[in-house]
Amino acid sequence: MSAVEKATATAVAAEGRTEVGSRHTPSARPPAVSTRLLRSEMRLIMGRRRNQMGMLVLAALPVVLAVAVKLTEPHNRGNDAGDFLSQATSNGLFVPLAALTLEMTLFLPMAIAMLSGDSIAGEANLGTLRYLLTVPVDRTRLLAVKYASLVLGALIGVFIVAIVGAVAGIALFGTGPMLTLSGVRIGFGTAVWRLVLAALFCAAGISALGAVGLFVSTLTEQPMAATVTVMIITIISWILLGVNQLAFLHPWLIVEQWMSFSDLFREPPLWSNLLTGLGQDLGYAIVFWLAAWARFTSKDITS
Amino acid sequence: MSFWTSHPKARWIAPVAVVAVAAVTPYALSASADSGLAPRSASQLLTDVRSSTVATLSGTIVESADLGLPSLPGIGAGSGSADLQSLVSGSHTLRLWVDGPDRQRLAVVGTNGESDIIRNGRTLWTWSSATKTATKRTLPPRTPESGTAPSTPSGLPTTLPPTPAAAAAQVLKAVGTTTSVTTSSTATVAGRPAYELVLTPKARTTRVAQVRIAIDGVRRVPLRVQVYSTQLTKPAFEIGFTSVDFGRPDARQFAFAPAPGTTVKNGDVPEATSATPEATVPSAASDTVEPTVVGTGWSTVVVAKLPADVLAGLSGKAPASQGNGQVDTLLRLLPAVSGTWGKGHLLSGTLFSAVLTDDGRVAVGAVAPDQLYAALAAK
Numbered sequence: 218m219s220a221v222e223k224a225t226a227t228a229v230a231a232e233g234r235t236e237v238g239s240r241h242t243p244s245a246r247p248p249a250v251s252t253r254l255l256r257s258e259m260r261l262i263m264g265r266r267r268n269q270m271g272m273l274v275l276a277a278l279p280v281v282l283a284v285a286v287k288l289t290e291p292h293n294r295g296n297d298a299g300d301f302l303s304q305a306t307s308n309g310l311f312v313p314l315a316a317l318t319l320e321m322t323l324f325l326p327m328a329i330a331m332l333s334g335d336s337i338a339g340e341a342n343l344g345t346l347r348y349l350l351t352v353p354v355d356r357t358r359l360l361a362v363k364y365a366s367l368v369l370g371a372l373i374g375v376f377i378v379a380i381v382g383a384v385a386g387i388a389l390f391g392t393g394p395m396l397t398l399s400g401v402r403i404g405f406g407t408a409v410w411r412l413v414l415a416a417l418f419c420a421a422g423i424s425a426l427g428a429v430g431l432f433v434s435t436l437t438e439q440p441m442a443a444t445v446t447v448m449i450i451t452i453i454s455w456i457l458l459g460v461n462q463l464a465f466l467h468p469w470l471i472v473e474q475w476m477s478f479s480d481l482f483r484e485p486p487l488w489s490n491l492l493t494g495l496g497q498d499l500g501y502a503i504v505f506w507l508a509a510w511a512r513f514t515s516k517d518i519t520s
Numbered sequence: 521m522s523f524w525t526s527h528p529k530a531r532w533i534a535p536v537a538v539v540a541v542a543a544v545t546p547y548a549l550s551a552s553a554d555s556g557l558a559p560r561s562a563s564q565l566l567t568d569v570r571s572s573t574v575a576t577l578s579g580t581i582v583e584s585a586d587l588g589l590p591s592l593p594g595i596g597a598g599s600g601s602a603d604l605q606s607l608v609s610g611s612h613t614l615r616l617w618v619d620g621p622d623r624q625r626l627a628v629v630g631t632n633g634e635s636d637i638i639r640n641g642r643t644l645w646t647w648s649s650a651t652k653t654a655t656k657r658t659l660p661p662r663t664p665e666s667g668t669a670p671s672t673p674s675g676l677p678t679t680l681p682p683t684p685a686a687a688a689a690q691v692l693k694a695v696g697t698t699t700s701v702t703t704s705s706t707a708t709v710a711g712r713p714a715y716e717l718v719l720t721p722k723a724r725t726t727r728v729a730q731v732r733i734a735i736d737g738v739r740r741v742p743l744r745v746q747v748y749s750t751q752l753t754k755p756a757f758e759i760g761f762t763s764v765d766f767g768r769p770d771a772r773q774f775a776f777a778p779a780p781g782t783t784v785k786n787g788d789v790p791e792a793t794s795a796t797p798e799a800t801v802p803s804a805a806s807d808t809v810e811p812t813v814v815g816t817g818w819s820t821v822v823v824a825k826l827p828a829d830v831l832a833g834l835s836g837k838a839p840a841s842q843g844n845g846q847v848d849t850l851l852r853l854l855p856a857v858s859g860t861w862g863k864g865h866l867l868s869g870t871l872f873s874a875v876l877t878d879d880g881r882v883a884v885g886a887v888a889p890d891q892l893y894a895a896l897a898a899k
Contacts, residue, residue: 505535507535
């Protein structure tokens with residue numbers, strides 16, 4: 218641990234962490250951006266047993282999916298996971314895509330809902346938020362770090378699904394060319410790159426939901442309330458998206474383009490929906506982060 | 521900082537402002553009207569379109585229809601479907617690549633699927649990702665008469681006078697009695713400035729309020745068609761490019777080879793005449809009574825008598841096949857109406873109405889139901 222890090226040390230008392238905060242020493246100037254708070258936050262997130270179990274659940278689904286498809290290979294036609302499951306199974310990469318299609322509806326939103334519930338409301342509930350704010354950390358910076366940790370959490374969650382799915386799929390089905398939705402095949406290398414883009418796109422959507430969760434988390438001191446609220450928002454969005462009569466509302470729903478990552482598996486890829494989706498994600502992230510900022514920086518922290 | 525400190529509640533302005541900007545921006549962009557195009561008359565525009573020589577393009581097309589039809593199992597598939605038949609309702613995305621008269625590809629994009637039609641020379645592939653089926657057809661050799669390049673995308677019949685200007689004059693003369701034709705030069709389609717040909721029916725009785733055809737300001741090809749209904753503020757039917765590129769598409773777009781593991785079928789070879797769309801329309805059944813036409817122009821109502829076998833199916837006397845079941849479902853969805861002309865079921869759409877009477881007559885027109893009743897009574 219360097220002197221610089223010590224100077225800006227603002228590690229936080231929460232769940233077994235000990236407070237090691239100290240005053241700035243005049244000689245050691247802190248760097249413009251310190252990652253110490255973020256690293257402490259990530260250690261906290263990754264160290265929680267419930268989060269570890271959640272990651273196991275996220276990783277289990279693609280494995281189950283791959284094994285199930287392998288066992289029923291000759292007649293794996295009807296399915297609910299879009300066309301990826303009915304791929305001619307010479308390429309294992311359909312497994313992570315089918316897993317993402319399934320998990321983007323419920324499991325990944327639930328994961329980010331849990332993390333965002335913990336981020337502010339959880340600290341308030343444990344009584345550690347006060348201590349966080351007594352050390353010289355600006356509330357805006359704390360909120361930025363909290364959101365950065367949620368984005369990292371979203372990336373970790375999505376890539377767990379993608380990587381475990383890819384490994385399981387390749388192990389069971391091999392690395393042949395991949396059939397696109399357009400009926401022509403793309404090489405394995407191209408397919409891998411498009412899978413990475415698809416995972417990044419999914420992570421952007423989950424990160425946007427994380428901003429909503431961060432805002433809800435500043436409204437309550439009960440992490441469970443924030444988690445449930447985020448899940449309700451997600452589920453209502455999916456329901457509204459299914460009602461054709463509400464088409465005017467659809468461009469405003471956070472989940473509208475979440476499934477558009479399948480557009481990457483056309484030949485050539487169709488970018489328009491993906492760009493629309495990224496715009497929506499960015500909009501949600503900015504608006505709800507600002508709302509969280511307006512709430513968090515002006516409220517009295519009593520616990 | 522001091523402002524935020526003294527007015528903590530003012531911080532809420534920030535998220536609200538971002539929402540406001542996001543809500544207003546699309547309108548602000550579409551309202552930035554001045555496209556910088558010199559005004560052009562309707563006949564000049566039609567001449568332009570007729571003489572335009574665009575042979576290569578690729579682009580994305582969005583089609584949306586709000587025809588006011590009842591949602592049916594099968595056609596009410598909405599936005600997600602990649603089925604070609606589902607285009608009558610909801611909003612759909614299509615991708616088009618054209619390289620001269622011999623190589624075209626059209627892809628109907630669905631949420632989790634795609635249908636493709638790829639033509640490369642005399643080979644025509646159709647692909648459906650839902651059934652994972654590729655169908656191959658070999659087109660008949662091109663005859664010199666039908667060799668007109670689709671570089672006249674307006675779809676004007678080739679029997680029109682030879683010069684574009686004469687054709688334009690003839691079209692305008694033909695529609696002039698029923699329609700007022702104006703132009704505007706303020707549209708933007710697919711990010712490109714465009715002229716608009718505005719057709720406004722003179723008849724007050726029609727449900728068609730306006731037809732707007734946007735024509736590219738530089739290349740002079742139609743980019744968008746909008747049909748407005750008197751019942752709606754948004755277009756009842758719209759098809760247009762959301763992005764377009766007039767360069768030559770990559771040859772890969774037209775090279776389709778079915779992948780192993782997909783079903784490959786050999787389709788029927790269409791007859792030589794079916795290259796023209798008119799010939800694919802099935803000729804009317806022999807026992808159909810010749811339809812009667814009531815009214816003129818936009819208010820035209822067509823009254824016809826259904827063939828006997830269809831009627832039997834409708835009244836439930838024939839053995840219930842799948843098709844009849846669908847018709848039954850449709851009839852039950854439609855409200856029953858009656859008047860001096862008889863009794864029947866009414867389909868009141870945003871652009872057209874139709875009445876099916878219990879004695880087997882059908883009246884259809886781009887008008888309100890009242891006009892249909894009048895036409896039925898007059899018969």
